[in-house]
Amino acid sequence: MTTIKDIAKEAGVSVTTVSRALNGYYDVNENTRKKIQQIAAELNYSPNSVARSLVTSKTKTIGLLVSELSRSALKDSFMVEIMGGLNAYAGEAGYDLILFSTDSAKQRLKSYSQLCRERQVEGAIMLGMKKDDPYLTEVIESNIPCVLIDIEMSGENVGYVTTDNEFGAQTAVKHLINLGHRNIAMVNGHDQALVSQHRLKGYKKELQEAGITFRQHWVVDGQFQEETAEKEAEKLLQEYPEISALFCASDLMALGAMRSAKKLGRNIPESLSIAGFDDIVLASYAHPPLTTVAQDKYKMGYEAGKLLLHILNGDPTKRVTILDNHLVIRNTTTANNQKVPFN
Amino acid sequence: MTTIKDIAKEAGVSVTTVSRALNGYYDVNENTRKKIQQIAAELNYSPNSVARSLVTSKTKTIGLLVSELSRSALKDSFMVEIMGGLNAYAGEAGYDLILFSTDSAKQRLKSYSQLCRERQVEGAIMLGMKKDDPYLTEVIESNIPCVLIDIEMSGENVGYVTTDNEFGAQTAVKHLINLGHRNIAMVNGHDQALVSQHRLKGYKKELQEAGITFRQHWVVDGQFQEETAEKEAEKLLQEYPEISALFCASDLMALGAMRSAKKLGRNIPESLSIAGFDDIVLASYAHPPLTTVAQDKYKMGYEAGKLLLHILNGDPTKRVTILDNHLVIRNTTTANNQKVPFN
């Protein structure tokens, strides 16, 4: 590894000059700069960012904290796409991403905030955490600049990015209502997810606007899991066969619900309409292809990076980014032709 | 940020003692150690890995070099699963992952090896590169310890992990042959992929063993892309309707082929059997669910990490890891009932 010292010796100048020449300072003679640059190139020099970080106390590093990069939970392309967007923005801003995932040996040994401090990350993005995740409060309390995905917490050094979940839910439910459905049940995620609450709210609101009475027992929790959703949907559909449409708070759960419908002999969409949320890759490949509320996950990651840099740059104005979404109508929803009477 | 200096002052000892106490050296009095540990805890101390790295010249960092984390290519869960496995092993070994992806502003400005040198990564894992990718040769020549996924290159500091592609292809083709198929075509990836060559070899070998003559024009390249595969398969099936089975070198291409088959009115599997390779998430959700050669992508990442650490530890013996795979029979393959005569 060649250092600026080597270059200095070779060029017959001091390390100071080398440093300044290479960093584009203006107070250095153009000829010496040229010479130094040339020698640097010849010696295949790369600056040692570790040493630089030590003195500048800037690592140009963002920590990406994900709750599980483990075997499960990979079905939804969610995480990857967000990572893609984040990585793109980070790259543009001259930052690199360092990955912290919970599912390793260090899991209980070192906390996230410890990891962040050790690695001296300038800020963090948190992904896939539940509201009650101990790591979440820990990082927030640790005062590390931080952007959360889909968790509404903000403050001095904390911001979040999410989509307009209430609106998204409304568009989906409105779509079902417009198709003549009135017996619309919902498969939600769980209480610990903010998005669940908002999507539920949108569902209620839209029902209300259409003059349809909300029924608490027509809302079940699928834990954002395919299997759980399948079971819950099955119970629900068995007990209330008059349900003609299902709004699911995630695509994965919608896939589970579709499976339960098939098991019960309900054809989709003729005998049961189903709408999801997210538009994961699987949605368009499902059979039939799933009608769903599409959110731009890549952009979510990109905007998260942008927001984090706002915070890092001390801009006090912006802490929240709400992205929009839109309904993608595919083949799991159709006009209601239920024989049973309305409520 | 509290440093060992703060602790030293507080404990009334020298920084040396603090350093050794915290790093578990034996030549320090148990009482002083206790005291120091306690103070460290009180002050919420975290060692500064940047400073440590500078002096030890070990960063405990692995660079994960992926060719594209961009919007496309996210359909196959491949990358994520590999990352999951790698991350798990890295965590166990006390390493963190730093992400380098090509699709950013720095794309042409900084080469991968520059990035690696700057960040002082101890080693790198390369993922999703083509054989002729300039970055590939660059990193290898740069002498950074490196493990490649699915690219057969090895040497002093370079190793690779892949699956037994020839064997996998053979099991898939054998399965088709056992079902009575003889007119079996292949949708391959492209020449720049090692796995393509091996899978082709397995395909040929198995045909030969069954006494079926190999036909070069029954092998088309789908570029590992769904759309290209769809087009190529369509042309192939139109020109040679006697083809009763298709072996595809990736699941994504198999999905493309399935689409072309449907377009041509060929029911799957009754009128056309299709087998894929990889067993990505989409495979089991396809309609009908795809028969495919399953490889353990999580393990691939895990083993890649393991192999890299072998190299880093100077173990000269191990440079190659070949994982096994197995055929998962789903519903896209069935007994041949083609009316047209054999070759």
Place this chain on the structure above:
DNA sequence: TTGTATGCGTTATCAG
């Protein structure tokens, strides 16, 4: 068992 001194590669301060 503990402390002193030195250096890792770089940037920053200040004097020339």
Place this chain on the structure above:
DNA sequence: CTGATAACGCATACAA
């Protein structure tokens, strides 16, 4: 325009 010199936080050879 250029160069000594100190400092970042830590680990380590050596001395005590």
